[in-house]
Amino acid sequence: MDRNLSRNVKRDVWEKIVEGIFLICALAGVISVIAIIVFVFYKGLHPFFGEDAYSFWDFISGTRWAPSQNVYGVFYMIAGSVLATAGAIIIGVPIGVLTAVFIAEMAPKGAVRVIKPAIELLAGIPSVLYGAFGLGVVVPIIKEISPMVQGQSLLAVIIVLTIMILPTIVSLSESAIRAVPKSYREASLGLGASKIQTIFKAVLPAAKSGILSATVLGVGRAIGETMAVMMIAGNPTQGLPNSIWSMVRPLTTNIAMEMSYASGRQQEMLFATGVILFIFIMIVNITLLKLTNKEGDK
Amino acid sequence: MRKLAVMALAGIMTLGLAACGNGNESTEAATKAATEAKTEAKTEAKTEAPTEAKAETEAAEGSDTASGDLSGTVIITGSTSVEKILNDMKDEFEALNPDVKIEYTGSGSSAGITDTKSGTNNIGAASRELKEEEKEDALKTEVFAYDGIAVIVNPANTGVTDITEEQLADIYSGKITNWSEVGGEDGDIFVVSREESSGTRSAFEELIGLEDAGGLAGSASVSEGNGPVQAAVAGNENAIGYVSFSFIDDTVKPLTVGGVEATAELAKSGDYPLSRPFLFCYYDDKVTDAGKAFLDFAVSADGQACVDTHGGIRVDK
Numbered sequence: 001m002d003r004n005l006s007r008n009v010k011r012d013v014w015e016k017i018v019e020g021i022f023l024i025c026a027l028a029g030v031i032s033v034i035a036i037i038v039f040v041f042y043k044g045l046h047p048f049f050g051e052d053a054y055s056f057w058d059f060i061s062g063t064r065w066a067p068s069q070n071v072y073g074v075f076y077m078i079a080g081s082v083l084a085t086a087g088a089i090i091i092g093v094p095i096g097v098l099t100a101v102f103i104a105e106m107a108p109k110g111a112v113r114v115i116k117p118a119i120e121l122l123a124g125i126p127s128v129l130y131g132a133f134g135l136g137v138v139v140p141i142i143k144e145i146s147p148m149v150q151g152q153s154l155l156a157v158i159i160v161l162t163i164m165i166l167p168t169i170v171s172l173s174e175s176a177i178r179a180v181p182k183s184y185r186e187a188s189l190g191l192g193a194s195k196i197q198t199i200f201k202a203v204l205p206a207a208k209s210g211i212l213s214a215t216v217l218g219v220g221r222a223i224g225e226t227m228a229v230m231m232i233a234g235n236p237t238q239g240l241p242n243s244i245w246s247m248v249r250p251l252t253t254n255i256a257m258e259m260s261y262a263s264g265r266q267q268e269m270l271f272a273t274g275v276i277l278f279i280f281i282m283i284v285n286i287t288l289l290k291l292t293n294k295e296g297d298k
Numbered sequence: 299m300r301k302l303a304v305m306a307l308a309g310i311m312t313l314g315l316a317a318c319g320n321g322n323e324s325t326e327a328a329t330k331a332a333t334e335a336k337t338e339a340k341t342e343a344k345t346e347a348p349t350e351a352k353a354e355t356e357a358a359e360g361s362d363t364a365s366g367d368l369s370g371t372v373i374i375t376g377s378t379s380v381e382k383i384l385n386d387m388k389d390e391f392e393a394l395n396p397d398v399k400i401e402y403t404g405s406g407s408s409a410g411i412t413d414t415k416s417g418t419n420n421i422g423a424a425s426r427e428l429k430e431e432e433k434e435d436a437l438k439t440e441v442f443a444y445d446g447i448a449v450i451v452n453p454a455n456t457g458v459t460d461i462t463e464e465q466l467a468d469i470y471s472g473k474i475t476n477w478s479e480v481g482g483e484d485g486d487i488f489v490v491s492r493e494e495s496s497g498t499r500s501a502f503e504e505l506i507g508l509e510d511a512g513g514l515a516g517s518a519s520v521s522e523g524n525g526p527v528q529a530a531v532a533g534n535e536n537a538i539g540y541v542s543f544s545f546i547d548d549t550v551k552p553l554t555v556g557g558v559e560a561t562a563e564l565a566k567s568g569d570y571p572l573s574r575p576f577l578f579c580y581y582d583d584k585v586t587d588a589g590k591a592f593l594d595f596a597v598s599a600d601g602q603a604c605v606d607t608h609g610g611i612r613v614d615k
Contacts (some may be wrong), residue, residue, distance in 0.1 A: 238516035
């Protein structure tokens with residue numbers, strides 16, 4: 001009796017310990033994200049308060065970045081980031097969705113066996129290699145057709161980002177399309193619709209929320225990309241981009257380029273740039289959360 | 299439960315013991331490595347540089363013989379441009395002299411010199427000549443390297459071979475935007491600069507007087523390193539950029555500046571305008587024995603190897 005009791009106690013204690021281990025694992029991610037948020041916001045908001053504060057309006061609306069003259073304007077970087085991301089989405093989503101349709105609905109098995117691994121491989125290529133590809137191939141080609149003297153441009157960034165977000169868009173859209181019940185297609189085809197009509201009128205609308213999630217994740221990837229973009233963007237110190245041939249300096253590259261040697265006010269301003277980037281990423285994530293919730297309700 | 303506790307305790311003890319063991323081993327290893335390195339350095343210096351570098355050999359030996367009783371902390375502050383070279387030298391020197399600790403803080407050349415004068419460091423590091431108002435009889439300087447910045451264009455740009463500092467200032471500030479204005483063929487200039495915190499950029503801008511000319515043009519592209527600048531210039535026949543001497547190769551064409559070719563010799567002699575010395579400044583009475591040994595080490599063959607690694611121009615050849 002006594003022995004049984006002690007065995008039970010032992011088991012309970014053991015259960016509690018294991019539970020604790022699970023809890024710690026679960027908290028690791030949460031603690032990390034809180035720590036990063038606190039750290040970035042603390043460092044990044046510091047220059048806008050207290051004595052010798054920098055005007056937040058000047059920071060958010062300025063179009064010139066010159067730390068040596070105490071001028072920190074990130075508006076042209078926000079514009080660069082947003083335009084580059086928008087461009088990549090506008091080109092990348094149609095290509096990605098059509099690829100997904102092809103893989104899921106039309107392609108013969110043999111073609112799928114080639115296309116799918118190729119796109120999956122695209123996802124595994126390190127971003128620095130995308131940058132090298134952009135600098136070695138995309139930039140020289142753009143230089144030839146551009147009215148400007150250089151090939152480093154918004155267009156180069158958009159092209160490379162488009163390639164980079166393709167795997168995300170394709171694989172998520174493909175699963176969304178495959179998840180559409182067969183009965184939808186059968187009903188549509190049964191009513192006399194052609195295959196293409198079926199895809200665009202029945203399948204894609206049903207897979208809409210999945211495709212939207214894919215798009216939002218693509219936005220997240222595009223806006224956060226740093227290394228590849230840094231090598232092909234041109235990164236000027238001032239000026240709003242006024243055409244696709246203009247050079248841009250996205251928020252991420254601004255941080256990456258200067259952080260290694262920065263100190264004092266300049267470093268804090270780089271964190272402030274990070275805060276802006278963080279806000280964008282949070283908007284993206286909240287949108288994603290909303291979308292997936294809606295999907296769950298259905 | 300008890301079993302668990304015992305096991306945990308045993309585990310902790312083993313860990314502790316292992317840590318102690320490791321500690322002893324690593325110190326032993328370090329000492330051994332240091333002694334080995336010392337003898338190696340000695341023989342190397344003796345065999346490799348028989349005649350020309352005699353002074354350095356003696357200096358190196360001097361620091362070796364003294365190293366037995368060298369100890370303490372040497373505080374170096376100053377130029378951030380010398381950071382990479384200094385950190386390498388520091389690692390090498392500390393391996394040779396385990397009891398000496400070198401502390402380097404990059405705070406800028408002017409701050410380094412001021413610190414030396416106020417006595418808050420043992421050695422100040424600067425990446426420029428001392429200004430007239432900074433000079434003092436008691437304040438000694440030792441040049442340990444030179445830095446040269448080459449102006450590069452695309453090899454396809456055959457029209458331009460020479461450029462002046464004024465023209466550079468005008469190009470980088472955006473006053474000159476076409477190659478025809480500096481003797482080349484008609485074509486817009488693609489200006490490639492470096493990121494704000496780059497030591498090469500600050501040296502370049504200081505040497506050509508860009509601040510007075512209005513600062514870097516907004517249309518200039520910014521690349522995050524010597525390599526990317528070189529790549530950008532190599533990939534665009536209308537580009538102009540600037541890099542450390544060690545980044546000159548077949549893919550780009552260095553320009554002569556004010557008629558002077560970009561070579562190590564001409565940079566050392568001061569004839570090449572876009573060059574600057576890396577130097578230490580110190581007072582004899584504040585430098586300490588360990589600091590003096592470090593100064594000797596910096597110009598020894600081993601110290602100069604660190605200069606080589608980071609693209610500087612050696613002073614010993």
